[in-house]
Amino acid sequence: MAELIAKSPCEGLVPATIGGMSLTEEHPGAMCAVAPFKGQQKALSKALEAAHGMAFPAPNRATGKAGSRAVWFGRDMALLMGPAPDATLAEHAALTDQSDAWAVVKLDGKDAEDVLARLVPVDLRNQVFKRGHTVRVELKHMMASVTRTGPQAFQI
Structure with missing residues (x-):
């Protein structure tokens, strides 16, 4: 029988x-796609605020902070990073665990914008x-999410 060894994506x-x-690997904790049911985005945002201290993000925005962040992830979808989603969110949204589906890295330095300019349009x-x-x-033929987390830092 093969012995499987867990390794990080990076x-x-x-x-x-x-x-x-x-360039460093980040370990954001749980990652969960949150897709509000029809007509439930405002109620979901209130539930997310009560449970995790952040609103549902507007398009092309992120809410929260390092360790507990909601990142816009496409039309009517966000990625909750950090905490496991509170059970009350399931009343307003479909929740899908993405924890093993994504690698997360941080690019930091004064030339981060220039480096990314060569990789993303x-x-x-x-x-x-x-x-x-x-x-x-x-990003180089793969779909990615790029979030500015500081003056010269990006979470990818």
Whole structure:
């Protein structure tokens, strides 16, 4: 019988530091897709606020903070990262565990925008794409989510 060993998605690839840039793996905890039922987005936002201290994010935005964040993930969908979803959310939304489906990395450094400019077709300059802004975008032929988490930091 084969012995299976759990490994992180970025095992052996990161951390990496090149010049003033660093790429590190983040372990966000639980990740759950939250898709509000028809007509339930406001009620879901209130339930999310009560249970986890953050509202349902507007398009291209993230709410919350490191360790407990809701990231816009497409039309009528968010990704809850950090806490396991409170049971009350299921009254207003479909909840789908995504914890093993995504690798999460942090790109940090003064040239992060320039690095990402070569990889994604989105203007990520700080004056346009501010902290808390997020986008679903193709990154080198894979779909990704890019969220600005600091002046020169991105969660991918």
